[in-house]
Amino acid sequence: MDLLYVAVVLVFFAITWGLLKLCQKLGGAK
Amino acid sequence: MTWQGWLQILLYLGVLLILVKPLGLYMARVFEGKPIWGMTAIFGPVERLAYRAAGQWPPREMTWRHYAVAAIAFSLMGILFVYALQRVQGMLPLNPQAMGAVSPDLAFNVATSFVTNTNWQNYGGEATMSYLTQMLGLTVQNFVSAATGMAVLVALIRGIARKSAATVGNFWVDLTRGTLYILLPLSFALALLLVSQGVIQNFSAYKAVPLMESASYSTPKLNADGTAAKDAEGKVIADETQVTTQSLPMGPVASQLAIKHLGTNGGGFFNANSAHPFENPTPFTDFLQVLAQTVIAASLCYTFGKMVGDTRQGWAVLAAMLIILTLFIAGAYWAESTVNPHMAAMGVDQSTRDINPGGNMEGKEARFGIARSAMFAVTTTATSCGAVNSMHDSFMPLGGLMPLAMMQLGEVVLGGVGSGLYGMLVIAIISVFIAGLMVGRTPEYLGKKIEAYEMKMAALLILVMPATVLLMTAAAVILPAGVTAISNPGAHGFSEILYAYSSQANNNGSAFAGLSGNSVFYNLTGGMAMLIGRFWLIAPTLALAGSLANKRSVPVGPGTLATHTPLFVGLLIGIVLIVALLTFVPALALGPIVEHLQLFAH
Numbered sequence: 001m002d003l004l005y006v007a008v009v010l011v012f013f014a015i016t017w018g019l020l021k022l023c024q025k026l027g028g029a030k
Numbered sequence: 031m032t033w034q035g036w037l038q039i040l041l042y043l044g045v046l047l048i049l050v051k052p053l054g055l056y057m058a059r060v061f062e063g064k065p066i067w068g069m070t071a072i073f074g075p076v077e078r079l080a081y082r083a084a085g086q087w088p089p090r091e092m093t094w095r096h097y098a099v100a101a102i103a104f105s106l107m108g109i110l111f112v113y114a115l116q117r118v119q120g121m122l123p124l125n126p127q128a129m130g131a132v133s134p135d136l137a138f139n140v141a142t143s144f145v146t147n148t149n150w151q152n153y154g155g156e157a158t159m160s161y162l163t164q165m166l167g168l169t170v171q172n173f174v175s176a177a178t179g180m181a182v183l184v185a186l187i188r189g190i191a192r193k194s195a196a197t198v199g200n201f202w203v204d205l206t207r208g209t210l211y212i213l214l215p216l217s218f219a220l221a222l223l224l225v226s227q228g229v230i231q232n233f234s235a236y237k238a239v240p241l242m243e244s245a246s247y248s249t250p251k252l253n254a255d256g257t258a259a260k261d262a263e264g265k266v267i268a269d270e271t272q273v274t275t276q277s278l279p280m281g282p283v284a285s286q287l288a289i290k291h292l293g294t295n296g297g298g299f300f301n302a303n304s305a306h307p308f309e310n311p312t313p314f315t316d317f318l319q320v321l322a323q324t325v326i327a328a329s330l331c332y333t334f335g336k337m338v339g340d341t342r343q344g345w346a347v348l349a350a351m352l353i354i355l356t357l358f359i360a361g362a363y364w365a366e367s368t369v370n371p372h373m374a375a376m377g378v379d380q381s382t383r384d385i386n387p388g389g390n391m392e393g394k395e396a397r398f399g400i401a402r403s404a405m406f407a408v409t410t411t412a413t414s415c416g417a418v419n420s421m422h423d424s425f426m427p428l429g430g431l432m433p434l435a436m437m438q439l440g441e442v443v444l445g446g447v448g449s450g451l452y453g454m455l456v457i458a459i460i461s462v463f464i465a466g467l468m469v470g471r472t473p474e475y476l477g478k479k480i481e482a483y484e485m486k487m488a489a490l491l492i493l494v495m496p497a498t499v500l501l502m503t504a505a506a507v508i509l510p511a512g513v514t515a516i517s518n519p520g521a522h523g524f525s526e527i528l529y530a531y532s533s534q535a536n537n538n539g540s541a542f543a544g545l546s547g548n549s550v551f552y553n554l555t556g557g558m559a560m561l562i563g564r565f566w567l568i569a570p571t572l573a574l575a576g577s578l579a580n581k582r583s584v585p586v587g588p589g590t591l592a593t594h595t596p597l598f599v600g601l602l603i604g605i606v607l608i609v610a611l612l613t614f615v616p617a618l619a620l621g622p623i624v625e626h627l628q629l630f631a632h
Contacts, residue, residue, distance in 0.1 A: 001134040002117060006110065008138070012558070013106050016565045020098055023490075023573035027483045 031367045035401030054332025060211045061184045073210045084202040091197035094576025100201035112141040112167040125160035126235040139553035146564035147175035149297030149539040152548040156279035169286045176293030177208035179448030186452050189575030191338045193583045198575045220288040228311040231284040236277050244274045291322035294446045296416030296539040304419040323415040327444040330451050342594035350602040354443045358432050362404035365429035366390050393424025411436040414446035416539025423542040427626035439610045441536045452571050456491045461605045465591050477583040487570040494566045496613045498535040503528050511551035517544040525621035535563040
């Protein structure tokens with residue numbers, strides 16, 4: 001069960017990383 | 031309502047306003063990297079050590095993306111550490127009550143809760159957490175989550191203030207200086223004040239004290255299959271138990287309490303939070319706690335004005351916040367002063383007299399009364415603190431609507447330390463955009479043109495929270511796992527769930543305590559709401575900061591909308607209220623408004 005919750009956290013942060021890339025792609029400053 | 035009650039509210043607002051400029055100036059000095067008299071000598075070596083430990087010596091400026099990655103990576107490490115600490119606390123020292131490991135779903139919820147500055151607690155601290163977990167896990171996160179919020183705000187302020195710049199500061203510098211020079215000294219001073227008033231601070235085991243009067247209670251005898259045993263006549267057989275002692279929880283409360291309020295965290299040491307006499311023994315400690323949970327957020331408005339070179343901007347934003355705050359405090363005070371018809375029918379005296387506070391005293395502490403309870407409830411939900419000195423679930427329907435709506439405004443009225451003001455600055459950008467649309471001019475805010483990219487980020491920022499709240503509430507009221515946690519069916523039960531997700535998605539942490547949130551369903555969905563409400567707002571905020579920093583400054587012209595005038599303050603208030611009301615009125619209509627109409631129907 002510990003691994004499950006750690007995985008949930010890591011997946012969330014991976015999606016957040018994707019959101020950061022999206023914000024950058026939408027034309028933000030470098 | 032009494033003149034003493036109004037006086038307490040006005041006194042709090044007056045003292046808050048007096049503190050805004052000196053603290054705001056001080057914080058501007060801290061975040062501009064200037065030496066701090068008396069403190070640099072003490073904390074300077076610690077500061078340099080922290081930078082070296084983060085591999086940031088000498089500290090270098092960061093782009094918005096590097097800043098965001100640093101903030102998010104730091105938070106991720108915090109979540110994993112606090113999770114692990116709770117799971118192994120039974121094997122670690124400073125655990126005199128021999129608390130075992132926290133369950134995985136609860137540990138996940140607590141870790142995400144404290145790292146996101148929410149401090150939603152699906153547990154009672156004195157029955158679940160060891161002293162080591164409270165101090166090393168939770169209290170440390172109270173400091174660094176607040177400092178993270180301030181760091182993101184300061185990055186946005188630099189983005190607005192700088193011209194044609196590629197960088198927005200250094201996350202580790204902002205985090206360290208915010209913790210060392212602002213949060214630690216203020217917490218130390220406040221903790222001493224609280225201890226002087228009777229808030230406890232020790233590592234003792236819980237104390238068993240004899241009761242003044244013994245109490246008895248009955249528990250049903252159980253059969254082997256777990257069902258209640260019954261006699262020949264079908265009556266449940268019960269065991270009578272006599273209780274002659276009470277267990278008084280102990281602990282290092284004052285040190286956690288100070289940062290709980292100053293950092294708008296809200297996570298109490300005890301289950302009853304600031305209603306507990308060991309956390310909040312006197313009206314003076316209550317006054318200090320209300321002041322502490324709002325003073326940094328209010329003063330950061332002045333810091334913002336100072337750092338952008340025009341303090342009128344900060345005062346304008348603060349004025350908008352305090353007008354909304356005062357209206358909601360007055361609304362809550364009025365609502366809680368009204369007579370509950372069900373209580374009146376039972377013969378309960380709800381009149382206001384010298385010896386009776388009057389109104390709805392259910393769930394409230396006699397030493398605080400109606401005014402202090404209403405003020406605490408509204409300020410704690412305005413600021414994303416989430417501490418409580420009364421039980422919000424016991425408020426009148428419209429009284430409970432005030433803190434609920436406060437959170438649904440997006441925690442931009444003062445808001446969390448740092449996060450409140452960056453939320454409000456996004457609303458300010460949306461306001462100038464709407465004003466620009468109305469008059470056909472390119473919108474600009476403090477010399478920076480607001481273009482398509484800025485509006486995309488702003489749109490993300492104002493949509494993420496409502497989508498999370500409404501979708502999760504909808505799921506919870508449909509699914510059996512969500513519905514079984516409600517203790518009060520009907521409109522109030524709906525309000526409990528709506529409040530829970532509004533609180534978590536806005537990183538507030540207060541609750542309508544009738545909801546039994548310690549289940550896998552609520553721990554998991556609540557944890558996700560807190561993570562989304564924090565990090566999916568931080569990312570676009572920093573992108574906005576980077577974009578604004580990169581822009582040239584446009585000189586003020588005759589057609590520029592002034593953003594320090596009463597007109598702009600009114601526009602800001604209007605946009606905050608209209609955006610939130612349009613989004614949440616349908617949900618509020620199903621909850622507190624229906625409950626109010628049902629209560630007074632007869």
